[in-house]
């Protein structure tokens with residue numbers, strides 16, 4: 001079957017660095033024969049997790065919003081690529097909203113013991129400072145992937161990404177993103 005690669009974009013800047021690199025990675029995945037789908041989280045209606053713990057009983061979130069579509073895609077994908085700008089040494093708030101709402105998927109795995117079929121994930125992070133800190137975002141996004149039953153893999157860190165067109169003007173970084181997408185599919189060709 002054709003593998004599905006899901007991209008989650010945590011940047012509000014269209015054609016910004018995260019957007020550009022995520023789409024390049026998805027192009028790489030398509031070159032390997034994958035179907036791809038992408039959610040621009042900043043343009044979706046996603047409320048914060050209320051910590052009501054209702055999902056602990058059935059694995060479903062009580063909130064009805066655009067996260068419904070993201071849940072379905074996160075469960076269906078063979079590979080997930082999360083891209084985010086670094087904001088105050090962490091992931092963006094748009095990415096974090098979706099991560100926290102994924103508590104419902106965590107509950108399916110860890111509370112209700114409902115296994116997910118094998119999936120892999122990778123991470124793309126862009127920051128303006130040459131000496132930017134990526135470790136917080138990497139740690140949280142790895143925990144997110146592991147928590148929803150997806151094995152974390154490659155991480156592409158892009159420091160010095162000053163200005164939204166930085167990545168677009170760097171063929172070497174674009175190629176690294178495309179390679180990340182290609183590798184995602186070649187290492188996890190799906191069912």
Ligand SMILES: Cc1cc2nc3c(=O)[nH]c(=O)nc-3n(C[C@H](O)[C@H](O)[C@H](O)COP(=O)(O)O)c2cc1C
Pocket residue numbers: 011012013016017018019084085086087088089090126127128129130132133161162163164
């Ligand atoms: C609210 C906010 C906080 C930021 N915090 C950091 C930071 O802690 N470290 C850093 O290097 N860059 C920081 N930046 C810069 C962005 O990470 C950088 O511009 C990045 O390339 C944006 O990616 P994008 O084009 O995908 O939106 C911040 C930008 C914003 C808007």
